[in-house]
Amino acid sequence: MPRFAANISLMFTELPFLDRFEAAAKAGFKAVEFLFPYDFPAAEIARRLKDNGLSQVLFNGPPGDWNAGERGQAALPGRQAEFREGFRKALDYAAALSCPRIHVMSGLAPAGVPHDAMTATLAANLAWAAELAGPAGVKPVIEPINHRDIPGFFLNTTDQAAAIIQAIGPEKIGMQFDLYHCQITEGDIVKRVEKHLPLIAHMQVADNPGRNEPGTGEVNWPFVFDRIDALGFRGWIGCEYRPAGETVAGLGWFATYKG
Ligand SMILES: O=C(O)C(=O)[C@@H](O)CO
Numbered sequence: 001m002p003r004f005a006a007n008i009s010l011m012f013t014e015l016p017f018l019d020r021f022e023a024a025a026k027a028g029f030k031a032v033e034f035l036f037p038y039d040f041p042a043a044e045i046a047r048r049l050k051d052n053g054l055s056q057v058l059f060n061g062p063p064g065d066w067n068a069g070e071r072g073q074a075a076l077p078g079r080q081a082e083f084r085e086g087f088r089k090a091l092d093y094a095a096a097l098s099c100p101r102i103h104v105m106s107g108l109a110p111a112g113v114p115h116d117a118m119t120a121t122l123a124a125n126l127a128w129a130a131e132l133a134g135p136a137g138v139k140p141v142i143e144p145i146n147h148r149d150i151p152g153f154f155l156n157t158t159d160q161a162a163a164i165i166q167a168i169g170p171e172k173i174g175m176q177f178d179l180y181h182c183q184i185t186e187g188d189i190v191k192r193v194e195k196h197l198p199l200i201a202h203m204q205v206a207d208n209p210g211r212n213e214p215g216t217g218e219v220n221w222p223f224v225f226d227r228i229d230a231l232g233f234r235g236w237i238g239c240e241y242r243p244a245g246e247t248v249a250g251l252g253w254f255a256t257y258k259g
C-alpha cells in the first residue's frame with residue numbers, strides 16, 4: 001500500500017505550525033514533511049515528532065531569499081559558498097530529526113547564464129552535498145518543478161533531473177518526483193514513474209488544476225496509486241497540496257490508505 005506523509009506547510013494551516021504535528025497524527029498520518037524548519041529549534045520539532053509518533057521524511061534546504069523570489073541556489077554559478085553553508089545547516093536539522101531526505105532546490109535560471117554552466121554548477125554542488133550527506137544516512141533529492149507555479153525554475157523535466165542523477169550516481173542523489181508538476185509539464189505520469197522508478201527517492205502529490213487534494217481534479221488517483229504500488233515503490237508520497245477547504249474535511253481520499 002502506498003505510504004502518505006502529510007506536508008504540514010500546506011496542510012493543517014488552520015493551526016500554528018508546531019500544532020500541525022499532532023493534527024497530522026490524529027488524522028492518521030505516520031509521517032510528515034514540510035518546506036522549511038529554520039524558524040524553529042530542531043529540538044522542539046524533534047519533540048513534536050516523538051510526542052506524536054511521527055517520522056520526518058523530507059524538508060528543503062535553505063532556498064536563499066524566498067520573499068525576494070529566490071527558489072534555491074544549487075544551480076547558480078557564484079553562489080556555491082552560500083549553498084554549502086545552507087546545506088550544512090539542513091544536514092544539522094536532518095540529524096536532529098532523523099530525516100532521510102533533503103530537497104535541494106536548483107533555483108531560477110538567471111538571464112544570460114548558459115544552461116550548460118547551470119547544469120555543471122548543479123552537478124558539482126550535488127556531488128559535494130552527497131559526499132557530506134551519505135555517511136549521515138541522508139540522500140539529497142532534486143525536483144523538477146512546473147513553470148506555471150515557478151516560472152523560470154531551472155529544473156523542469158523528469159528527463160533533465162534523471163540525466164543529472166545518472167551523472168552523479170543514483171545511489172547518491174535521488175529524484176523527488178512530484179506528480180503534480182509532472183502532470184502539468186509532461187503528463188503521462190504513470191509511464192514517467194515507470195521510466196524513472198529506480199531514481200525516485202521521494203514522491204509528492206496534488207491534483208490538477210488547483211493543487212488541491214486528490215479527487216478534486218483531472219487525475220484518476222486510485223489507478224495511479226495502484227500502479228505506483230504495483231511497480232514496487234516503497235518510499236513516501238508527500239501530500240503537498242492545498243486543501244480546498246478545511247484539511248480534515250478533505251481527507252476522504254486518504255481513508256483507504258491509512259493502514
Ligand atoms: O513546490 C514544490 O513542489 C516543492 O516540493 C517545494 O519543496 C519547492 O517549492
Ligand SMILES: [Mg+2]
Nearest residue numbers: 143178204240
Ligand atoms: Mg513538490
